[in-house]
Amino acid sequence: MNYVYMLECSDGSLYTGWTNNLEKRIAAHNNGKGAKYTRVRLPVKLVYYEEYEDKIEAMKREYEIKQLSRKEKVKLIKFQ
Numbered sequence: 001m002n003y004v005y006m007l008e009c010s011d012g013s014l015y016t017g018w019t020n021n022l023e024k025r026i027a028a029h030n031n032g033k034g035a036k037y038t039r040v041r042l043p044v045k046l047v048y049y050e051e052y053e054d055k056i057e058a059m060k061r062e063y064e065i066k067q068l069s070r071k072e073k074v075k076l077i078k079f080q
Contacts, residue, residue, distance in 0.1 A: 002058035004065060006048040006077065009041035014073050018062040022049060048077045 019025035052058040
């Protein structure tokens, strides 16, 4: 299974990524071994995710979400 996810960082910003192991990836972020962006914004918490069978679909969706405004991302999180 592949996942697109959004994290809320300690500064209130949102980070979007994809992975094939959600629990392991969230732990990596919180251990400072995730994305460069999240390393200085710890801790992070999972606020949204979607599941995909196909890696390419997940990556496309990640790109789509990254193009959204913050307001649109917050709306997506609220209506999950």
